[in-house]
Amino acid sequence: MKPEKISYVYVTYIRSTPEKVFEAITRPEIARRYWGHENVSDWKPGSPWQHVRASDERPVELVGQVVEIAPPTRLVITWAGASQAADPEAYSRVAFDIVPYEDMVRLTVTHDELTAGSGMAKGIQQGWPIVLSSLKSLLETGEGIDVFAKPKAA
Template sequence: MDSDTFVYTTYIRTTPEELWKALTDPGLTRRYWGVAFETDWSPGAPMVWEEGGRRTADPGQVVLAAEPGRLLSYTWHTFTPAWADAVGLGHEVYEGLAAEPRSRVDFAIEPSGDTVRLTVTHGGLAPDGTIKELIGEGWPAIVSSLKSLLETGEELPEPPR
């Protein structure tokens, strides 16, 4: 796995508009992801990540593209010691994450019959880096919970750590 990109695709029985709302509305993102974003979703706008009462703000966290119902793209969050402690990562793992390049995530939304095809592309990763390893497990779980929320009204329970 020497690629600098992770790609995950799923089909969700929803509309592009409802999927966009689920990707951008803090009340919904908090339900299936545990994260809320403070931003106006315009290209270039700063993003503050709020997770478990912790706020992460950094000038490098920005919206890259926002086309409602079609495409959402932003830079990945800054790793802080408080975040690492909260998610149970040791100091060495945190130091490694903090040294990796800032990555980006793109959500491509495409109508597909009675469903919507969602492709999550997380690029700019260190090919053998820790971030790539973590998102390789994280994105499938997050997207599965998003899919469940949109199709059933209930997000998946958080898996044990």
Template sequence: MADRPAFVYVTFIQATPERVWHALTDADVTAEYWAEHCNVSDWQVGSAWEHRRTDGSGIVDLVGTVLETLPPKRLVITRAGPNEERPGGPGRITFDIEPHGDIVRLTVTHENLTDHDEHVSVSAGWPSVLANLKTLLETGHVLPQGPWEMYAEMRAARMALNDPK
């Protein structure tokens, strides 16, 4: 995995490690800060997890396996699309939760990305999702707009500028 792109994001949250762990592993809470998805699993080593749409369709957009679980300190999962054959194997996401007084340092490491395009995608996605998570835990509600919408608008504007028409 060393020769494949990776992404690391660190944020600090005013919460206990237990609250952060709960927010990462409770399907109802994940539905709040992921907006249109929830993460579903029993979070035991070897178990499957699903990134399932919350619109009632039951559609699963991402799947993986729980590789390591050490509540409330560390969670490691694999990640890929359903039925996706990735030449280098699935992505690997590690959540490290470190307490410091009244705050937590949450480090998300997303390894084994397929290419530059996936790196660009997760580089926009993780900060947006984690900003929503942080806001939810600190204020009781998510951000008033989905932060990922800003990235989509900026990307569309950049593409329009580069359009030779």
């Protein structure tokens, strides 16, 4: 029996343009400013994609493939931990949908095909909200937030 697959959907509204949001996701030098990582690819369907920590060591943390790309409104990639790259069952999928919404955009991130209870499912459940908050902050104020911050003890 195959493990149960789950999905998460995150929606945020950003005072920006679809073009700027799309660039922030796909351009390494912008992603580094709000994510602490660079998304590296040539962004063509079927091309590899890597999520690289923005440091001198530049270790690859996540890998995948570009499934679909329609700038500036849609990007779909596969997603797996670099240590699990050889396991086809380890891959999940992320879709970024960017829709103009009056003087802003609605960004919907759908992360699906996740194995229920996996470390990846737990990690993205905590990670996406802070990453998307940082993206919003960067595009609206020019400064991202610390995505590596930890809650303060009460």
